[in-house]
Amino acid sequence: MKRVLSCFVIGLAGLFYCSEILSQPATGKVSEQMKNFSWMVGDWSGEAWYLGRDQKKIQIVQNEHIITRLDGALITMEGSGYDKPIGTDNAKLVFQAFGILTYDNSSSKFVLRAYQGGNFIDSYLVPNPNGTYTWSFEDSYGKTRYTITHRADGKWNEIGEQSRDGITWNQFFEMTLSKL
Numbered sequence: 244m245k246r247v248l249s250c251f252v253i254g255l256a257g258l259f260y261c262s263e264i265l266s267q268p269a270t271g272k273v274s275e276q277m278k279n280f281s282w283m284v285g286d287w288s289g290e291a292w293y294l295g296r297d298q299k300k301i302q303i304v305q306n307e308h309i310i311t312r313l314d315g316a317l318i319t320m321e322g323s324g325y326d327k328p329i330g331t332d333n334a335k336l337v338f339q340a341f342g343i344l345t346y347d348n349s350s351s352k353f354v355l356r357a358y359q360g361g362n363f364i365d366s367y368l369v370p371n372p373n374g375t376y377t378w379s380f381e382d383s384y385g386k387t388r389y390t391i392t393h394r395a396d397g398k399w400n401e402i403g404e405q406s407r408d409g410i411t412w413n414q415f416f417e418m419t420l421s422k423l
Contacts, residue, residue, distance in 0.1 A: 270313070270314060270316050272346075272348060273315075273316040273345060273346045273348060274314055274315035274316050276346035276353070277311070277315050277316060277317075277318060277344075277345065277346055278315070279353075279370075280318055280344065282393050283307075283309045283318065283320070283393075283399070284309050284310060284311055284318070285309060285422050285423065286306070286307070286308055286309075286422070286423040287305075287306065287307040287308075287309070287399055287420035287421065287422055287423065288304065288305070288306045288307075288420060288421065288423055289304075289305060289398070289399075289418060289419050289420035289421050290302065290303075290304065290305070290418070290419060291303050291304070291305035291324060291416070291417065291418035291419075291420075292416070292417055292418075293338075293403075293415060293416045294415040294416070301337075303324040303325060303326060303337055303338065304324065304325045304326075304327065304328050304329070304334075305322065305323070305324045305338075305418045305420060306322065306323045306324075306325070306329070307320060307321070307322045307323075307399075307420060308320075308321045308322075309321075316345060316346075317343060317344065317345050318343070318344040318345070319341070319342070319343055319344075320340075320341065320342040320343075320344065321340075321341050322338070322339065322340045322341070322342075323336060323338065323339050324336070324337050324338030324339070325337060338359075339359070340357060340358060340359040341357070341358045341359075342355055342356065342357040342358070343355070343356045344368060350367075352367045352368075352369075353367060353368035353369075353370075353376075354366075354367060354368070355367070355368045355378050357378075364380040364382075365380075366378040366379055366380050368391075371390075374392075374393075375390050375391060375392045376390070376391045377389065377390050377391070378391075384405065384407075385405055385406055385407040385408070385409075386405065386406045386407075386409050387403065387404070387405050387406075388403070388404055388406075388412070389401055389402065389403045389404075389416075390402050390404075397421070397422060398419055398420060398421055399418075399419070399420040399421075399422075400417070400418070400419045400420075401416075401417070401418050402414055402416065402417045403415050403416030403417070
């Protein structure tokens, strides 16, 4: 059994050694591209809202913890939404998500993997001519897109919209965060 396990580990090590991921001298290029998002790194907090099932706005306090990893080649994002400011009596967690952002050299695109509630989606984070970024996905409900803006006052604004037909969009989410 030890011999089989050893062979397996050695085989995996060889696979990783020969893989395109480790043989690319591209970490520098990825890290350079990721500097576009250096403004995000840090802790953020602010007001947000989303539409509940009854289509009424639900106000929350949104927090984001953003850090770089692997010499700047990855950015991880951990978001938490509370029904009240943290530290107040009975503040309840109502939203939690985690994301990983990087730059893919082979497609020359920013790639985002977002996790929430035991599910995940993969999306490209697309730069727009007006300086914003959009990420989107499709599911059984239709299309969903989020637009990120780094405002002139330093705040992070993000809106979420949904569409059944890809033409008519309805906003269901917005957050405006300040860096702590």
